[in-house]
Amino acid sequence: MTRVVAQGTFDLLHPGHVHYLEDAAARGDELHAIVARRANVTHKPEPILCARQRRDMVAALDAVDEAHLGDPEDVFVPIERLDPDVIVLGYDQHHDEAGIAEALAARDIDCRVERASGREPRYDEELLSSGDIVERVLRRRGGPGEGGEGGRG
Ligand SMILES: Cc1cc2nc3c(=O)[nH]c(=O)nc-3n(C[C@H](O)[C@H](O)[C@H](O)COP(=O)(O)O)c2cc1C
Ligand SMILES: Nc1ncnc2c1ncn2[C@@H]1O[C@H](COP(=O)(O)OP(=O)(O)OP(=O)(O)O)[C@@H](O)[C@H]1O
Numbered sequence: 001m002t003r004v005v006a007q008g009t010f011d012l013l014h015p016g017h018v019h020y021l022e023d024a025a026a027r028g029d030e031l032h033a034i035v036a037r038r039a040n041v042t043h044k045p046e047p048i049l050c051a052r053q054r055r056d057m058v059a060a061l062d063a064v065d066e067a068h069l070g071d072p073e074d075v076f077v078p079i080e081r082l083d084p085d086v087i088v089l090g091y092d093q094h095h096d097e098a099g100i101a102e103a104l105a106a107r108d109i110d111c112r113v114e115r116a117s118g119r120e121p122r123y124d125e126e127l128l129s130s131g132d133i134v135e136r137v138l139r140r141r142g143g144p145g146e147g148g149e150g151g152r153g
């Protein structure tokens, strides 16, 4: 039984998220997804949707066996509890693999750290980034001054 962990913000789901979670699931028998709490999303604007809603949507995906809310303070708390065999990082996640491996070793957690592949758009209009989706919303529905032509752009 190989237990795999994937993690991320997963705000406004798109096919890139599905790709990441399917890639992660293919590396083992059981996929657990950890959904980041707002407080830990520090490298980009705060999520639009609350953590519980993001968790519920991730849990509804076929590739995911269980989705968990992350720990608000110590991101290794759910890792310690789940005791995975593999942690799969996203293709563009800034986390450094060696640093995570070290933190795992310090806690006596025996677990590989791997990197998922990326997914490119398959057609012109396909958006594979939550940030890009938000930008499109602002452009198309934002008020005047956002380049949205009064919300009709
Ligand atoms: C091994 C690992 C475990 C994580 N566990 C948690 C957690 O318990 N709680 C949390 O809020 N975030 C957790 N995160 C997510 C980080 O806080 C996070 O890097 C970030 O918000 C994800 O950003 P992204 O969605 O842009 O990739 C974890 C990340 C890693 C690499
Ligand atoms: N196009 C994609 N291909 C493969 N994986 C992706 C893609 N987009 C996101 N992911 C992965 O999904 C996980 C969660 O990503 P995240 O919540 O940062 O979404 P995002 O769309 O990248 O958001 P943002 O646009 O704010 O960066 C990360 O591991 C990330 O690498």
Ligand SMILES: [Co+2]
Pocket: 092
């Ligand atoms: Co991202």
